[in-house]
Amino acid sequence: MQIKSEGNAVDLTYSDQDNEFRQEIRLWLESNLAGRFARLRGLGGSGREHEAFEERLEWNRHLAAHGWSCVSWPKEHGGRGLSLQQQVIFHEEYARANAPARVNHLGEELLGPTLIAFGSPEQQARFLPRIIAVEDLWCQGYSEPGAGSDLASVATKARLEDGKWIIDGQKVWTSLAHTANWCFVIARTEAGSRKHQGLSYLLVPMDQDGVEIKPILQLTGTSEFNEVFFDGAQTDADLVVGEPGGGWSVAMGTLGFERGVSTLAQQISFQGELQVIIDLARSNGAINDPLIQDKIVQAHMGLDMLRMHGLRTLSGEQGIEASITKLLWAPWHRSLGELAMAVAGSSALTVSRAPYELDELQALYLFSRADTLYGGSDEIQRNVIAERVLGLPKEARV
Known part of the structure; x- marks a missing residue:
């Protein structure tokens, strides 16, 4: 496949080498998602991150041992x-094989590429091999009670004392903090600084007395998100990525990596969810409802559009890729959750097992309500496009 474009067209043809590689990974997954790993298929998705965590960690390390971890990283960095x-x-x-959700996404897809781009040789040597081997698990310390999508309002502070950064503040909506042993934290390190000035990107160990983690109970009954409190937490002076006070550009680099190639796999997962909904509609007769039929067709069309946009984005044609991509997939996926409930009908109102065990589609619906909020709210994405692309006047800020 050539991910390049001529005018408005994207060339989607596959080369013989591409097809050979596809066959290689397809056969490997088929033969390895067997035995003790067979039961992991489909586990650990959104709203179900608690499922078989230790077993999925073992699977991730199995991937790593066979060279299927951090596949996008340059070979000189172990990828x-x-x-x-x-x-x-x-x-x-990976998505088509219904392979389990990976537990090291934040390290592999976010921090690793950030360290390759911005980290010192010492930081790369220390952390990259442990991410590849799935020995360290990471979380992202960005959002705060007063700084969600607006990172320029970060209030967590850090100061240098005796060769250590001393960190005080609170982070919120921190995904998988309860399973991570490291966190990359945005903190204000220059007293009196405002907005994006004076921020630093720190690497902070989670297993210490100055860090408290409080899980946030979600509608799904699980706790992927957490509050994290730093009260005199410490990290070494050399564990700042980039220059002290220059963390804004590093943080923006991380956000760019967040919405890369793996978003296409996300769409394959969406396709699987849509197929579950269609199968249910056929089995319970909802498929005969013209309104349901229309919504299913619209969902199919929307999913095709997401894929075409994703490939076009990778071709380099879009200048504001992250915001546009988020605005496309988040409302589509939220609508998919609503379609799931419409197809399920009255059975969606009762749990499959007491006291609160949700089925796959109930978890999809409840978790997808947050799609337009996390990872940068839709309102913020629209502001970014309006101000930076369309050149409209900036929103009034207090």
């Missing part, structure tokens, strides 16, 4: 050095 086309194929085949 597989896959081309962009091969990365797309890997993520698509």
